[in-house]
Amino acid sequence: MEILKLTGITQEFGGLRALDSIDMTVKQGQIYGIIGPNGAGKTTLFNIITGIYVPVEGTIHFHGQELKAMSPHKVAKLGIGRTFQNIRLFNKLSVIDNVRVGSHAINKSGFISDLFGLPLARREEGQIMIRAGRLLNLVGLYEKRDEYADNLSYGEQRRLEIARALALKPSLLLLDEPAAGMNASEKVELIELIYRIREEMKLTILLVEHDMNLVMNLCEIIAVLNYGRKIAEGNPEETKNNEAVISSYLGVEA
Amino acid sequence: MEAFLTQYIDAYYLRIFVLIGINIILALGLNLITGVTGQLSMGHAGFMSIGAYTAAILTMQYQAPFWAALLAGALLAAFFGFLIGIPTLRLEGDYLAMVTIGFAEIIRVFFLNFEPGGKAVGLYGMPPNTTFVLVWGIVIVVILLNAKLLDSRTGRALYAIRENEIAAEASGIDTTRMKVLAFTVGSFLGGLAGGLYAHYMSYIAPQDFGFMKSIEILNMVVLGGMGSIPGSILGAVILTIAPEMLRIVADYRLLFYGGLLVILMIFRPNGLLGDVRIYDIKKRWFKKEVG
Structure with missing residues (x-):
């Protein structure tokens, strides 16, 4: 197909x-x-x-x-998820936050529910966190989840980009x-x-x-x-x- | 509560505390636009003046209830923020800064010629409805909602735009919508602070909301650390108190004020709390324990 x-x-x-x-x-x-x-x-x-x-x-x-x-x-x-030739990470966000941003596309919680922490936002947050942890495990970066992305080595940054792209369930x-x-x-x-x-x-x-x-x-x-x-x-x-x-x-x- | 405060705290200090609160609201609003989303705005005082004049005119000339006037001022400011947010779709960095400066100047000149706003004389005699308790109540709510927002899907999307717009788009973030959202919410807070300010000072004039005021608010955000809520709060506190403390050097006040900023920026280029995270503090602490 x-x-x-x-x-x-x-x-x-x-x-x-x-x-x-x-x-x-x-x-x-x-x-x-x-x-x-x-x-x-x-x-x-x-x-x-x-x-x-x-x-x-x-x-x-x-x-x-x-x-x-x-x-x-x-x-x-x-x-469609992608990575970039010249790495484009969110440098001043933590490793796990990079992946969490990646899942933006598959979630729905909007401004109002985020602002007041309504049930939709809370439910999604839990799922986002679990998925991000799993993806980091997959690319072997779970131990570094709280580091800033720009503190990672070159190879690690490439793998983080893959994890971020995977977060949108491509x-x-x-x-x-x-x-x-x-x-x-x-x-x-x-x-x-x-x-x-x-x-x-x-x-x-x-x-x-x-x-x-x-x-x-x-x-x-x-x-x-x-x-x-x-x-x-x-x-x-x-x-x-x-x-x-x-x-x-x-x-x-x- | 209010009566208790006025009885036991010196009026001078109480006044500084109220102004700190208003400045925190201003700084948190601009922080959302410039600190978090990375859209350099140098016209925040423009939004403040829209809120101040709207609220003042409503309470004085239309006898509107104070809360309604405050809300109306904030909403009108938010509407203008929304309008200003639209050019940001095409502009970045310096160019956006120019547009926001221009916008704030247009607003200032408008009020300079605005009959119901008292033209250059300004407006005076607003009912002094802004109290210490009200301001700090609002400050606490604003801080809590801000923290909630920034630690959410929307908040992370805003940070992502600052960090790398192309990657943010590729992650499914509608950067256009998010930037306009940041401008709208940020200006809402600017307008809210303006309304509170007008009903605290009981006097406003166009020159209160000039370019220097915009720069002062921007200083609070940059000094505290871009994108950091505690940073913006600290920045607002320091830059409200500093001019008061510097009264001892009298005429050299502005010289010291400028010098202070230069020194702070040399030693803390990311702002006082810009790169401080609980995780790093924990890590450092833990390492010490081991070593």
């Missing part, structure tokens, strides 16, 4: 064509990787899916629903270079974590990554972008042997 379908996505920044009619279909439960050299348009594609940019042309369907021109918070409410999780800046053992843990959250939460995962090894190990389908065009798509084996990919990205073997 298709969960996300992009057709003819085109984006321009002041005459520069960042994305050129991209078609892409992500199926339920897949781990789908997008690779490509710097400036190929990978992050731009993420920003289009999550509503930060409105594409010049093309349509985005999520569970059959049109996402184009929908603001980012509405996209989040539909169940059905699709977008990871923007989740392994950037991680050392080898952290990367192994990350792969395990991604597999685990997919199983436990029945997630579909779309990720952008530079680390070839990680992508080849983790992803079931890989799309290759170059200069805003999709030049290949297929399973890791096919992608590795695709000539266009080799010449433009992997480099020609001597």
